[in-house]
Amino acid sequence: MRMTPLHPRFGVEIHDVDLAAVTARDGYPAIRQAFETHTLLLFRNQRLDDEAHLALGALFGPIEDRSQSADGPKPAMSQVSNRREDMTLAPADDDHTLNLMANQLWHTDSTFLPAPALANILAARVVSSRGGETEFASTRAAWQDMPESLKAKARDAVFRHRYAHSRAKISARLATQELFTKWSDQAWKALWRNPVTGEDGLYIASHAFAVDGLPEAEGQALIDELIAFATRPGTVYTHAWRPGDVLIWDERAMLHRGRPWPYEEERTLASICITARDVDGLDQMRPPPAI
Numbered sequence: 001m002r003m004t005p006l007h008p009r010f011g012v013e014i015h016d017v018d019l020a021a022v023t024a025r026d027g028y029p030a031i032r033q034a035f036e037t038h039t040l041l042l043f044r045n046q047r048l049d050d051e052a053h054l055a056l057g058a059l060f061g062p063i064e065d066r067s068q069s070a071d072g073p074k075p076a077m078s079q080v081s082n083r084r085e086d087m088t089l090a091p092a093d094d095d096h097t098l099n100l101m102a103n104q105l106w107h108t109d110s111t112f113l114p115a116p117a118l119a120n121i122l123a124a125r126v127v128s129s130r131g132g133e134t135e136f137a138s139t140r141a142a143w144q145d146m147p148e149s150l151k152a153k154a155r156d157a158v159f160r161h162r163y164a165h166s167r168a169k170i171s172a173r174l175a176t177q178e179l180f181t182k183w184s185d186q187a188w189k190a191l192w193r194n195p196v197t198g199e200d201g202l203y204i205a206s207h208a209f210a211v212d213g214l215p216e217a218e219g220q221a222l223i224d225e226l227i228a229f230a231t232r233p234g235t236v237y238t239h240a241w242r243p244g245d246v247l248i249w250d251e252r253a254m255l256h257r258g259r260p261w262p263y264e265e266e267r268t269l270a271s272i273c274i275t276a277r278d279v280d281g282l283d284q285m286r287p288p289p290a291i
Helices: 028-038 050-060 095-102 139-145 148-154 163-168 216-230
Strands: 002-005 012-015 040-043 078-081 117-126 134-138 158-161 186-189 191-193 200-202 208-211 236-239 246-250 254-258 268-275
Touching: 012 028, 028 040, 028 050, 028 246, 050 117, 050 268, 078 117, 095 163, 134 139, 139 200, 139 216, 148 216, 186 191, 208 216, 246 254
Parallel strands: 012 040
Antiparallel strands: 002 012, 040 246, 078 268, 117 246, 117 268, 134 236, 134 254, 158 186, 158 208, 191 200
């Protein structure tokens, strides 16, 4: 496959690939190798309908179901959009929009779930006239660059993750909704080792609210310091969306965030997450049970 870099440390654009035609034997092995190596993949000028989008995701693994089977047995697409089900655009102070604003915090998807995400496949359907970019930072590159004094604090840490924690940073009211409180807190080790490449990535998110063994304020300060280091100037790739763009990234080693746009304009991205499995290194991320 022909590739061009997106950032000096991570990410490539892959050219001349029709994602709707990719199969387990034709195309996917090379894409998966690029995913393991480069962490972030961009494909332009794609025509992925929901069926093709879901089929592509299934090649990576089980498609995440945040409805806890309430939506039925088949995986469903998630629309990251300010257009509501009644087809109106949500105003800026609506809970729907506030939830989208919470995605503008640096985060990793699904760290609050009992089985977190391996990957996200995000496709642009409708883009705004300005703004609405998505920014990315590699936590593998961050770990490689991190001073030993900070590594020593994080190396054996266990982070606690809660969906409502990130939402409370935007709106206390939003954080009380059942959508954000229905999962119990999750504990994950701070480093996720890629079983293919052997590289460690810092596994952290805006959902992280505590560090085992540290007082609350000290734990939150460490979380904030690590995210700030991983997203410092020069480490971030900013993606300006075009219709037909598809981004695939490795949730084990990538922080991302959305950027604001004029909320009187529609911005719609189609998203699915793929659930991580033990073969992806998940079995090594669970901390040992407390004695």
